[in-house]
Amino acid sequence: MKKIFDYKAWVLDFDGTLFYQLPMRVFMAAWLVLYYFPRPHRWKEIFLLLEYRRLREKLFAADSTNSHQLQLENLSARYNMSTEKILSVMQDWMIDKPKFFIKTFQRKKLIAAVQSAKLRGVKIVIYSDNPVAEKIKALDFVPDFAFWSDDDLIKCMKPNPKGLRNIIRLLELNREEILYIGDRDDRDGACAKSAGVDYCDVEEFVKIF
Numbered sequence: 241m242k243k244i245f246d247y248k249a250w251v252l253d254f255d256g257t258l259f260y261q262l263p264m265r266v267f268m269a270a271w272l273v274l275y276y277f278p279r280p281h282r283w284k285e286i287f288l289l290l291e292y293r294r295l296r297e298k299l300f301a302a303d304s305t306n307s308h309q310l311q312l313e314n315l316s317a318r319y320n321m322s323t324e325k326i327l328s329v330m331q332d333w334m335i336d337k338p339k340f341f342i343k344t345f346q347r348k349k350l351i352a353a354v355q356s357a358k359l360r361g362v363k364i365v366i367y368s369d370n371p372v373a374e375k376i377k378a379l380d381f382v383p384d385f386a387f388w389s390d391d392d393l394i395k396c397m398k399p400n401p402k403g404l405r406n407i408i409r410l411l412e413l414n415r416e417e418i419l420y421i422g423d424r425d426d427r428d429g430a431c432a433k434s435a436g437v438d439y440c441d442v443e444e445f446v447k448i449f
Contacts, residue, residue, distance in 0.1 A: 241438045249411050253422035254368035257442045259345045285329050288319050335374050342378035349446040369397050399430035
């Protein structure tokens with residue numbers, strides 16, 4: 241791996257990379273309990289949230305076409321809930337509520353490095369398995385591009401390299417000009433390796449500064 245500012249583009253994972261995952265999960269779990277404990281008639285929403293991720297990965301692993309719609313239909317039938325209600329619950333707990341904590345738990349050294357890189361002309365791309373457009377607004381920078389697994393350009397989950405390869409083509413750069421920064425070797429690292437780009441774990445990356 242060459243010097244970090246010699247790369248022409250950085251591709252960054254979001255959850256667990258741009259912010260610390262553990263404290264975020266602790267606070268969100270506490271909020272979940274406090275919110276639903278006095279609302280037993282809505283406890284099935286907790287199981288819906290737990291099932292959402294498992295089913296999502298299963299469908300993408302099977303390379304299903306229109307997997308997002310299949311996921312909604314499956315959950316709707318299982319929990320006797322409209323797809324509109326499911327989307328509302330997902331929006332609330334996966335996007336709206338986490339925004340309260342992202343800025344508090346963001347990795348300040350990494351954010352500072354990203355800001356510096358942008359000033360040097362490095363293209364910044366956020367690439368996540370989860371929705372990111374709204375959550376990005378809680379950070380102290382605006383990326384050049386942001387994608388998640390359901391976007392037309394991606395349509396896969398990591399470590400499938402298809403999405404990253406499409407991002408590389410969009411950037412019109414050579415693979416050796418791109419650095420991927422993530423927090424999971426089994427997902428982000430494997431994705432980068434399969435796509436042929438350099439990878440740096442976020443914990444190692446911040447030690448540079």
